[in-house]
Amino acid sequence: MDLFEQIIQTVKFYVDGFGIPVGEQVIPxxxxxxxxxxxxxxxxxxxxxxxxxxxxxxxxxxxxxxxxxxxxxxxxxxxxxxxxxxxxxxxxxxxxxxxxxxxxxxxxxxxxxxxxxxxxxxxxxxxxxxxxxxxxxxxxxxxxxxxxxxxxxxxxxxxxxxxxxxxxxxxxxxxxxxxxxxxxxxxxxxxxxxxxxxxxxxxxxxxxxxxxxxxxxxxxxxxxxxxxxxxxxxxxxxxxxxxxxxxxxxxxxxxxxxxxxxxxxxxxxxxxxxxxxxxxxxxxxxxxxxxxxxxxxxxxxxxxxxxxxxxxxxxxxxxxxxxxxxxxxxxxxxxxxxxxxxxxxDRVPSEMTLAGGDLTYVTPQPDGRFVEGDAPASIRITGGRQPITDGQVAFAWHDVPVERFFTDVAQTQAFTGAIDPAAGSAVGADGTTYDTLYGNAPEGGAPLTQxxxxxxxxxxxxxxxxxxxxxxxxxxxxxxxxxxxxxxxxxxxxxxxxxxxxxxxxxxxxxxxxxxxxxxxxxxxx
Amino acid sequence: MWRWVFLGTVIAPAAVWDLGDIALTVCILPNLLALVLLSSKTRTLMDDYFSRQAWLQQPKD
CATH class of the missing domain: 1.20.1740 (Amino acid/polyamine transporter I)
Structure with a gap:
């Protein structure tokens, strides 16, 4: 079963990924x-x-x-x-x-x-x-x-x-x-x-x-x-x-x-x-x-x-x-x-589930682009903020780094602690575990049109x-x-x-x- | 999470999507090749239709 999925992934890589590279982009x-x-x-x-x-x-x-x-x-x-x-x-x-x-x-x-x-x-x-x-x-x-x-x-x-x-x-x-x-x-x-x-x-x-x-x-x-x-x-x-x-x-x-x-x-x-x-x-x-x-x-x-x-x-x-x-x-x-x-x-109030969904990890580049990368072992959040600096992997929603994290929907309680990408959860400074954090992020796809x-x-x-x-x-x-x-x-x-x-x-x-x-x-x- | 029973095996839905994607790409290439190879035929049909003004002809009985 997993083998079958791997075969599909491999074929997809060659069929969809094959193209002419122009700079960092590939034109399929x-x-x-x-x-x-x-x-x-x-x-x-x-x-x-x-x-x-x-x-x-x-x-x-x-x-x-x-x-x-x-x-x-x-x-x-x-x-x-x-x-x-x-x-x-x-x-x-x-x-x-x-x-x-x-x-x-x-x-x-x-x-x-x-x-x-x-x-x-x-x-x-x-x-x-x-x-x-x-x-x-x-x-x-x-x-x-x-x-x-x-x-x-x-x-x-x-x-x-x-x-x-x-x-x-x-x-x-x-x-x-x-x-x-x-x-x-x-x-x-x-x-x-x-x-x-x-x-x-x-x-x-x-x-x-x-x-x-x-x-x-x-x-x-x-x-x-x-x-x-x-x-x-x-x-x-x-x-x-x-x-x-x-x-x-x-x-x-x-x-x-x-x-x-x-x-x-x-x-x-x-x-x-x-x-x-x-x-x-x-x-x-x-x-x-x-x-x-x-x-x-x-x-x-x-x-x-x-x-x-x-x-x-x-x-x-x-x-x-x-x-x-x-x-x-x-x-x-x-x-x-x-x-x-x-x-x-626009950045709109979003509920961010840490176990997957629309979250990615991106690295800001000097020219202002964000490049998607692998999840880091841990991301430290202090007073609701994550460090967004060149070359450092940041937590992103719809591929845009999130600026502030909160533990409640109303966005009154700033989150302090660490996000653990592998576990799909975040642990607060007081030891509480969260599956979901809240913050402002851009929408994408059909919900954006909505x-x-x-x-x-x-x-x-x-x-x-x-x-x-x-x-x-x-x-x-x-x-x-x-x-x-x-x-x-x-x-x-x-x-x-x-x-x-x-x-x-x-x-x-x-x-x-x-x-x-x-x-x-x-x-x-x- | 449910999984989709497909082709006698059980695979994740994301993989099914990928499979659809591949199939789509696979459709495009033979079709485009045929369109390019048959483009003279298309051109002939087009010129003939517009020179006759075929749409103005009376419906046949």
Whole structure:
């Protein structure tokens, strides 16, 4: 068992860690590949994303729909299915981590990534439509078309590449189970548990029931449900953010000026990492951008392949709309709220569990950065303060050194004693052992976004944070719904249509069997 | 702490996450390779569609 985990860690190290070192930073191979391909396709296709975005919107609205053309869903439903998979926790938590570590300038690099990614998305979708397989209808829920990278690899590149198509289908089918399903289920259960105290079993059964009812109806039902769900959830989120922005209208221009300035000359990364280090900001922006809009991953084209049309390019231009809505609109809303309300570099009262969670040990550098390091044997705290000096390891929450420690929530009793990282506890001068200390620290991830909405809407209502909680829940369920289709097309490609129903049953069952390790991985920075 | 029964073995959820991460990276490379190799085809399809103004054609009966 431990051996298995070690193998995974080793593989991850080579797959994710492999890249080109620039200074102390490593630009991962996948980032280079994604940006490189995006740039190549942008040039090769003559800046298709700038020229035809508005045409994409026109097609998506259904103006040119012909219900008699082959396919399973309308242009609009194909778009909402793909969007409900793409718009997810990354838009709420991922964007917040990018600002936390990379500073406001990270948003600019997320925009650039979306811009290049749009050409990639156009290519994927067009090819998925061109090389899809249309079959006679056997059972309605099985769908009449199947397309995606496995089909354009096999039929586009030729039978000699079949191994690569199979390889892709296995990897994506597997991803659907994990990031498409189990992680969403975990995020949902966590959110329900920490906000409403709902037992995980209850959330699990409810979520599985909802997902099952939708996905057992196949792509036609998924399309009908997401056509309502995706605009609804995006609408609630964007509208709330716009209210906050409108109330701070005077801050909008300075905020955009800040984003542009910080993009090229970052200074204000709250976790200290951004100070003068352009590559850190660029890396965080590009990474979070790529994984928010999924361009190049090969997942979204599977949904777009189901659209009713006999013109592949007409769905390709609809694909252009996807990064636009996901990144240029929704991610931007998240970031603007975080910057305008000022929560991104605020220290807020936090409960710090010493046994793990969000605590790290960092060493302040002379240039103002913090470098993560190993836990020291012990950290002495005197009168609530720890020594934060160059080269000395400090206790950090969300990678930012904590300045003052208290033993009570109200922060009246300063802590004096020593933190013992190995034991996961602290021992006071009087010999008392503490599992938890209190102090001011920056938030990160989804809780940071929650804080931003809470504060931004405070002049109007006292439940602003609930909008983020609601959005996390809707985004998680809708992501799980759409990813089931990606997985079932992979299963159909590998094992034939008879594998579709069993795949969906396993998919529903898998969403139930999560764990209670609240290390926050689902919301983690990565 | 519960652990997830998976692939007939019992592994920590964090490792499952990592596994998902690896699978995702593994999807990206073959897909991008295909997109680049097929880019001429995409270009042809695109030029043809826009020169015909295919969206203006009447729906077929």
């Amino acid at each position: 191979l996948k980032v280079i590949a994604l940006l490189g391909a995006g740039f190549f396709l942008t040039v090769r296709l003559g800046f298709v994303q700038l020229r035809y975005l508005s045409h994409g919107f026109a097609v998506a609205t259904g103006r040119y729909d012909d219900p008699n053309e082959p396919g399973d869903v309308s242009h609009f439903q194909a778009l909402t299915t793909a969007l409900s998979a793409t718009v997810g926790i990354g838009n709420i938590a991922g964007a917040a981590w990018a600002i936390h570590y990379g500073g406001p300038g990270a948003l600019f690099w997320m925009w650039m990534t979306a811009l290049l990614g749009a050409a990639t998305k156009f290519s994927e979708v067009t090819l998925a439509q061109r090389y899809r397989e249309v079959t006679a209808e056997t059972h309605k829920h099985e769908g009449t078309v199947a397309g995606g990278p496995m089909y354009y690899i096999e039929h586009g590149l030729g039978p000699r590449w079949r191994w690569m198509a199979i390889f892709f289908a296995i990897a994506l089918g597997f991803t659907a189970f994990i990031t498409g399903n189990a992680v969403q289920a975990n995020t949902l259960a966590d959110t329900m548990q920490s906000n409403f105290g709902t037992p995980n079993v209850v959330t699990g059964l409810l979520a599985a029931a909802v997902v099952a009812v939708v996905i057992l109806g196949g792509i036609t039902r998924i399309g009908r449900v997401t056509a309502v769900l995706a605009p609804l959830m995006a609408g609630i989120y964007v509208l709330s953010a716009l209210v906050i922005i409108a109330m701070n209208a005077g801050a909008v221009l300075p905020t955009f000026a800040l984003i542009m300035r910080e993009a090229f000359n970052p200074s204000a990364g709250v976790a200290g990492t951004g100070i003068g280090v352009l590559l850190v900001t660029l890396n965080w922006g590009v990474n979070r951008g790529l994984f928010s809009n999924e361009a190049g991953q090969g997942s979204a084209p599977i949904a777009h392949a189901a659209a009713k049309t006999d013109e592949p390019v007409s769905e390709g231009v609809v694909g252009l709309v996807e990064p636009f809505i996901d990144t240029i609109i929704i991610v931007t809303m998240t970031c603007l709220v975080l910057i305008i309300t000022g929560v991104y570099d 804080l931003g909405f809470q504060r931004g809407l405070a002049p109007l209502v006292d439940w602003g944070g609930f909008i983020v909680v609601l959005s996390v829940m809707l985004f998680a369920i809708s992501t799980a719904i759409s990813w089931s289709y990606y997985g079932d097309r992979c299963a159909a490609y590998l094992f034939g249509k008879q594998a579709v129903l069993p795949y969906r049953l396993v998919y529903v069952a898998m969403g139930l069997s999560w764990d209670r390790d609240r290390a926050g991985r689902g919301l983690g920075p990565r």
